[in-house]
Amino acid sequence: MSDLLLSLALILVKLGLIFGVILGMAAYLVLAERKILGRMQLRHGPNRLGPFGLIQPMADVIKLITKEDFMPDQADKWLFLFAPGLTALTALLSFVVVPFAPPLTIFGRELPMVVCDLNIGLLYFLGISSLGVYGVVIGGWASNSKYSLLGAMRSIGQLLSYELAMGLALIPVVLSAKSFSLTDVVMSQADWPNLLKHPVAFLIFLVSIAAESKRTPFDMPEAENEIVGGFHTEYSGMRFGLFFVGEYINLVIIGSMLTVLFLGGWHGPLLPPIVWFAIKVLFVAFCFIWARGTMPRLRYDQLLHLGWKVLIPLALLNLLVTAAVLLAIG
Amino acid sequence: MLDNYLPIFTLILIAVCFAIGSTVFSGLIGQKKPSEVKLAPYECGMPLVGTARERFSVKFYIIAMLFIVFDIEVVFMYPWAVMFKRLGMFGFVEMGVFILILLVGYIYVWKKGALEWE
Amino acid sequence: METIFFYIIALVALGSGLIVVLCKSPVNSALGLVNTFFCLAVFYVMLYAPFMAAVQIMVYAGAIMVLILFVIMLLNLGTEARKRYTHGVVWAALASLLSLVTFLVFIKKGQITGAAGDITKDVVMSVGHTELIGKTMFTEFLLPFEIASILLLVAIVGAVVLAKKEV
Numbered sequence: 081m082s083d084l085l086l087s088l089a090l091i092l093v094k095l096g097l098i099f100g101v102i103l104g105m106a107a108y109l110v111l112a113e114r115k116i117l118g119r120m121q122l123r124h125g126p127n128r129l130g131p132f133g134l135i136q137p138m139a140d141v142i143k144l145i146t147k148e149d150f151m152p153d154q155a156d157k158w159l160f161l162f163a164p165g166l167t168a169l170t171a172l173l174s175f176v177v178v179p180f181a182p183p184l185t186i187f188g189r190e191l192p193m194v195v196c197d198l199n200i201g202l203l204y205f206l207g208i209s210s211l212g213v214y215g216v217v218i219g220g221w222a223s224n225s226k227y228s229l230l231g232a233m234r235s236i237g238q239l240l241s242y243e244l245a246m247g248l249a250l251i252p253v254v255l256s257a258k259s260f261s262l263t264d265v266v267m268s269q270a271d272w273p274n275l276l277k278h279p280v281a282f283l284i285f286l287v288s289i290a291a292e293s294k295r296t297p298f299d300m301p302e303a304e305n306e307i308v309g310g311f312h313t314e315y316s317g318m319r320f321g322l323f324f325v326g327e328y329i330n331l332v333i334i335g336s337m338l339t340v341l342f343l344g345g346w347h348g349p350l351l352p353p354i355v356w357f358a359i360k361v362l363f364v365a366f367c368f369i370w371a372r373g374t375m376p377r378l379r380y381d382q383l384l385h386l387g388w389k390v391l392i393p394l395a396l397l398n399l400l401v402t403a404a405v406l407l408a409i410g
Numbered sequence: 411m412l413d414n415y416l417p418i419f420t421l422i423l424i425a426v427c428f429a430i431g432s433t434v435f436s437g438l439i440g441q442k443k444p445s446e447v448k449l450a451p452y453e454c455g456m457p458l459v460g461t462a463r464e465r466f467s468v469k470f471y472i473i474a475m476l477f478i479v480f481d482i483e484v485v486f487m488y489p490w491a492v493m494f495k496r497l498g499m500f501g502f503v504e505m506g507v508f509i510l511i512l513l514v515g516y517i518y519v520w521k522k523g524a525l526e527w528e
Numbered sequence: 529m530e531t532i533f534f535y536i537i538a539l540v541a542l543g544s545g546l547i548v549v550l551c552k553s554p555v556n557s558a559l560g561l562v563n564t565f566f567c568l569a570v571f572y573v574m575l576y577a578p579f580m581a582a583v584q585i586m587v588y589a590g591a592i593m594v595l596i597l598f599v600i601m602l603l604n605l606g607t608e609a610r611k612r613y614t615h616g617v618v619w620a621a622l623a624s625l626l627s628l629v630t631f632l633v634f635i636k637k638g639q640i641t642g643a644a645g646d647i648t649k650d651v652v653m654s655v656g657h658t659e660l661i662g663k664t665m666f667t668e669f670l671l672p673f674e675i676a677s678i679l680l681l682v683a684i685v686g687a688v689v690l691a692k693k694e695v
Contacts (some may be wrong), residue, residue, distance in 0.1 A: 091417045093426060145436040150444055152451050157553065165429030169674045172425045176417055199656065203488065203582035210590025213560070217594075218439060221555070225451035236598060237470055240477040240591075247484040254491040261656065313452050318436030362459045381527040384473070388525045392480070393516070396509060399487075403494065407502055415573055452685045453655070463668070474595040476688040479680050485583050486676070489662030501666055511677040515684035524688045 085335065094195050096263055098217020102175060106328035107137035113369045116151075120373035141321070146168050149317030152223060159222035164315065164322035167215030170331040174208045177201040180338045181354040194263060198344045201262040202254065206247055209292060214324070220311035233299045234380065238291055241387035242298075246288035248395035252278040252342055258370040266345030273344030280398040282342045284391050289337065291387070293330040296372035305403045331368060335361035472524050483512050534574060541567035556601045558593060567590045576649055579658040 111126065111133060148396035151160055181193035188280025198204050213236060254260065256277060257268040265274075275282050279361025291298040312323045339345060339360040346353035348360075378386070490497070490505050497504075519525060546566065547560030565588045572581035652660060665673055 087413070088416075089421055093420055095417060099421075099424060112447065145432070146440055147436070147442045148443065149433070149437050150442075154451060154556070156553070159559075161433075165426065165433070168429055169425045173418065173421060176421055195412050195421075198414060198578065200578045200658065202584045203579070205584065207585035209583050209592060210586055210594075213594055214447075214559075214597075216560070217597065217601070218555075221452070227452065231655075233470060233602075237473050238593065240473055240594065243590075244477060244480050244484060247481070248487075251484075251487055251491045253496050256493060258495060260488070260492065317440055318433045321436075321484070322433070384527050386523070389520070396513070400506065400509065403502055403505070406465065407499060415570075454583060469599065471595070472687060472691040474591075474598050475691070476684065478587075478591045478595060479687065480684045482587060483568070483677070485587060486665075486673070489579070489658050492656075492658050493662030493666060497666055502559055504670065506668055507674060508677045511674070511681055512684075514585060515681040519688055522688050522692060524692060 091195070092168075100292060102329055102332055103325070104397060105332050106325055109331055109369075110140065110324075111136050111364060112365070113372070116369045117373050120370075121311065127193060129229040134265065142320050144321035144324075147317040149319060152225065152314050154224040155314065156222040156224065157164070158232060159218050159312075161319075163215050163219030163298065164214075164219065164319040167326035168329070169214070169357050170208055170212045170215060170296070170320045171218070171326040171333065174333045175329075175336070177204050177262055178333075178340055179207075179266055179345065182358045183218045183263075197261060197263050200260045202250060202260040202265070205262075206243075208249070210243055210245075210386075211226055211310070212292070215323075216311045219315070219323070223284050223311070223314035225314050227313040231313070235311065237380075238294070238300060238383060238387075241384055242288040245284055245387060245391035245395050246274050246292060248392065248399060249281045249284035250341070251399050252281040257407055262340050266268065266347070268342040270347060273347070274342045276315065278342070278402060280394065280399075281402070284398070285342065286338065286341055287386070288391060289334050290371070291383070293327070293334055295331070295334070295373045297378055298338075298383060299377060300383060332361065332380070333367050334368065335364035338364045360406075469527060476519060479515075480512075482524070484507075529576065534571075537567050537570050541571075556596065558597045558600055561594045561596075562589050576652050577603065577657055579661055 085088040114136075115125040115133065126136040129139055151157065177198055179194035179197065184193055216235045217232045220228040220230075220235070223229075253265060253274055256274070257265040259265070268274075269277075290296075296299075297309040311322055315323060336357075339357060343360050343364075345360075346357045348356035351359075486508065487505065490501060492503060541564055544560040544563035548564065549556045551557045551560060565584060569581040569584040569589075571577070572584060
């Protein structure tokens with residue numbers, strides 16, 4: 081019984097830590113994005129609250145909470161209330177399988193540095209990311225506004241098109257790790273990161289995960305200057321805040337998944353593993369913000385063309401070639 | 411088996427509490443001044459035209475249907491990828507045939523123009 | 529502990545099943561169905577079949593239900609579906625009730641037994657569920673696997689023919 085209580089306490093501590101760290105990271109990524117974009121456009125970005133604007137995220141939270149939270153009178157009431165929470169939930173759920181450091185031994189107990197080391201971790205990630213579409217679609221449809229509906233439709237088409245390429249790009253990774261467990265995936269990269277072993281799969285995964293989380297070259301579903309935010313046009317106050325938080329948690333997830341699957345996870349010289357992990361995640365997040373400052377948005381036909389006619393055949397070819405090479409070298 | 415998944419259920423509970431708590435709290439302390447114009451769907455300030463419950467292009471459906479088929483194909487590949495080393499050449503040829511048959515379908519879809527978005 | 533958990537999830541599954549049947553709005557019904565699938569995935573996990581759980585979520589909740597939701601939302605079924613009540617519904621209800629009773633009788637008779645055969649819980653635990661599926665599917669069930677690809681091919685052709693008028 082005490083063993084059960086101990087493991088339950090451990091779970092709660094881990095979850096609490098991760099919950100805090102992720103929400104904090106999401107809040108500060110918002111600031112980082114505004115700062116970096118500001119600098120790229122020769123502006124300062126937020127700089128009034130605290131040194132370098134460091135208190136800005138708290139101010140944003142207070143603003144969002146005290147704003148009026150209203151619902152359009154033609155909206156589908158329950159679904160409208162339900163959608164933002166669902167988005168935040170699906171974004172948070174992906175993180176439980178991410179291993180951020182090698183297993184630690186405390187008091188003679190082996191303590192894996194991951195919330196739950198599932199032996200189907202990779203599939204779990206894919207499954208949860210495919211559920212991410214629901215929050216967006218329900219929110220867009222329930223708002224009963226044309227912009228929201230357009231955003232929801234675009235996002236379904238986009239998510240479905242890129243999920244295939246993403247799934248196919250992960251198969252070479254599984255081939256060399258021989259397991260779906262993300263800890264095993266990181267372990268298999270002790271010598272070389274998957275980035276060098278499977279460069280094509282990396283590129284495909286990078287593009288598709290950017291499209292999946294609607295980051296900039298692929299932000300058709302929210303395109304501020306044509307459909308004014310897409311699925312969240314009608315949302316205000318904390319409900320908008322939940323969509324927003326979900327989006328930035330997604331940015332953390334992108335960083336972590338790219339790190340775990342392709343950049344060698346916690347492996348690195350000199351510094352402690354967890355520092356390497358953080359550096360890699362933040363670097364990926366920075367690159368995505370950088371892309372937002374640099375790249376124009378794709379048109380919808382270009383987007384589907386890229387997904388179905390370029391990435392999927394490329395991923396299939398890459399899969400066969402990788403398998404053949406692995407077979408040849410034994 | 412279930413023990414491994416316990417954190418997920420706990421996290422679902424925490425996240426649901428967080429989502430409900432933050433929105434309810436915001437609803438309590440936020441201001442409430444609804445007006446007819448404010449509650450109307452946003453349309454850049456113009457009077458509303460038509461409804462948002464419109465039918466959409468069949469293109470979207472075909473994407474969704476093709477997605478299901480190819481998704482099932484990818485699902486078949488996962489157990490194969492895990493067992494690849496142990497299946498060896500035999501498994502490779504097997505999967506080659508599988509992909510080849512689906513490639514025929516893919517080329518058919520492409521040639522029929524189902525992937526065009528004009 | 530596990531039994532209590534099972535009953536909680538079973539209740540949730542039944543509740544969402546009832547939502548599917550009883551809800552007036554088709555969108556809510558579809559979401560109830562998604563939740564039922566989610567509960568089914570939990571049951572798969574409890575049966576030591578995590579791969580099936582993942583596939584259940586990926587394929588049923590993540591792909592098929594998205595299509596159904598898509599169709600409901602875009603065809604604007606909300607208002608029309610309610611009017612189309614026919615006597616066919618009664619027959620369908622009777623048929624499903626009959627099959628449920630037959631099923632229950634079979635379970636009662638014990639013809640659907642528990643773990644029998646070589647693959648027991650311990651084997652699944654030691655070898656791994658995915659590995660077992662992979663091994664069986666790619667050696668013993670080679671032909672069905674290849675036939676599945678032809679079935680999928682047919683499905684692709686069907687989808688294109690249905691959606692494109694000029695074919």
